Amino acid sequence: MHKALHFFIVDDDKAQLSVLQKLLEDAGHQVTAFTSSAEALQQLPALQPDCILSDLLTAQVDGLQLLLDTRKLAIKQPKFIIISGKAFEFDRRRSFELGVDGYMTKPLDSQHFLKDVMEIVHDLMIIEFWGVRGTLPVPGKETVKYGGNTNCVTLRFAKRHFFIFDAGTGIKALSNHLAKQKHTPIDAKIFISHPHYDHINGLPFFAPLYTKGNHFEIIGSDHGDLTIEQLIANQMDSVYFPVTTKEFSAKLTFRSISEGSFDIDDLHIQAIYLNHPGRCLGYRITHHDKVFCYMTDNELYLEDSPHYKAADEKRFIDFAKNADLLVVDTTYTSKGYLKKVGWGHSSVERVVNLADKANVKLLCLYHHDPDQLDNDIDTKLKEAEKLLNDRHSNTRCIAPHEGDQLII
Numbered sequence: 259m260h261k262a263l264h265f266f267i268v269d270d271d272k273a274q275l276s277v278l279q280k281l282l283e284d285a286g287h288q289v290t291a292f293t294s295s296a297e298a299l300q301q302l303p304a305l306q307p308d309c310i311l312s313d314l315l316t317a318q319v320d321g322l323q324l325l326l327d328t329r330k331l332a333i334k335q336p337k338f339i340i341i342s343g344k345a346f347e348f349d350r351r352r353s354f355e356l357g358v359d360g361y362m363t364k365p366l367d368s369q370h371f372l373k374d375v376m377e378i379v380h381d382l383m384i385i386e387f388w389g390v391r392g393t394l395p396v397p398g399k400e401t402v403k404y405g406g407n408t409n410c411v412t413l414r415f416a417k418r419h420f421f422i423f424d425a426g427t428g429i430k431a432l433s434n435h436l437a438k439q440k441h442t443p444i445d446a447k448i449f450i451s452h453p454h455y456d457h458i459n460g461l462p463f464f465a466p467l468y469t470k471g472n473h474f475e476i477i478g479s480d481h482g483d484l485t486i487e488q489l490i491a492n493q494m495d496s497v498y499f500p501v502t503t504k505e506f507s508a509k510l511t512f513r514s515i516s517e518g519s520f521d522i523d524d525l526h527i528q529a530i531y532l533n534h535p536g537r538c539l540g541y542r543i544t545h546h547d548k549v550f551c552y553m554t555d556n557e558l559y560l561e562d563s564p565h566y567k568a569a570d571e572k573r574f575i576d577f578a579k580n581a582d583l584l585v586v587d588t589t590y591t592s593k594g595y596l597k598k599v600g601w602g603h604s605s606v607e608r609v610v611n612l613a614d615k616a617n618v619k620l621l622c623l624y625h626h627d628p629d630q631l632d633n634d635i636d637t638k639l640k641e642a643e644k645l646l647n648d649r650h651s652n653t654r655c656i657a658p659h660e661g662d663q664l665i666i
Contacts, residue, residue: 263308295319314342378416389428392625403632405660429460450478452538472508532556534602554587558608578616588623
């Protein structure tokens with residue numbers, strides 16, 4: 259439960275002002291409302307609100323000028339959210355370039371308004387699971403608990419950054435969710451770990467790609483002479499699929515990366531090559547003091563294996579160091595792994611060792627074998643919990659269900 263906050267609302271539309279004021283006050287927050295940006299600016303030093311909600315196009319002094327004037331004041335800086343009827347990507351991008359913390363478009367959905375505002379004010383990291391299986395989707399009554407879709411996880415930082423990790427069949431569930439939310443336009447990054455089919459075969463069914471005004475950047479590694487763009491396009495060649503990437507109406511760009519790091523606005527992105535056939539990348543996202551780590555598919559060898567290298571283990575431990583949340587390939591039980599050595603996937607025992615040594619706060623078991631039913635995943639979770647308990651580890655462990663949301 260978040261503490262009560264003080265909001266400034268600035269909007270020359272008195273009806274809209276009244277609606278927002280009521281929503282916030284009914285939730286227990288203090289609100290000071292203004293129809294004039296100049297008046298709000300005058301009151302800022304004395305009242306010092308926690309957050310300012312401002313229309314973009316207010317008379318005389320607009321929302322962005324109010325932002326710039328606010329940032330010049332020698333006060334504890336409030337969060338600043340633009341609320342506008344302008345859904346153009348230019349206005350949204352320009353607002354973030356000037357330093358707003360959030361951008362929300364009218365008409366506002368009263369059911370989601372408070373939740374969206376709190377995500378921005380408290381700088382929350384939102385993780386959602388749309389598919390947790392590997393290799394093949396497995397529908398059926400014995401896979402209902404954890405879900406049967408393959409790899410897809412989303413990461414959001416308030417309303418500014420929207421990242422999608424892998425595009426297995428789970429991305430179709432995400433597509434359905436976005437259609438219900440009616441959030442437009444959508445601007446997102448799609449991080450592909452590698453182009454094995456269970457990580458990309460949902461892309462042709464991701465409806466936002468066919469909507470003009472949306473923008474997606476697909477990020478991943480080239481494979482020899484094949485670029486990430488070619489890898490995505492090839493699976494939609496007309497021989498294999500009736501719709502090609504040429505039918506996508508959204509703006510689609512590609513970024514080829516290798517092991518290394520780069521920044522996206524205030525986020526630091528690191529990529530590491532994982533131990534899996536072909537080029538497979540793990541990702542680490544750092545935002546202020548919060549860290550999200552996604553590492554699938556990856557084989558962590560047993561220490562008595564001729565392929566084991568302490569340097570490789572240290573490399574993976576360093577990559578996951580102090581992560582708030584680690585989503586990691588845990589395809590096999592420790593016993594089951596002995597029959598699948600060299601398949602490019604890890605066991606519970608080795609994953610627990612990685613998470614504990616890296617001081618991970620929350621370990622998420624992920625990429626389950628298609629032959630494993632719900633009770634088999636329960637067994638893996640119990641094994642992981644016991645191993646962590648035996649180590650007196652501070653790491654917590656869960657096996658996320660399809661549809662689960664985690665907030666950090």
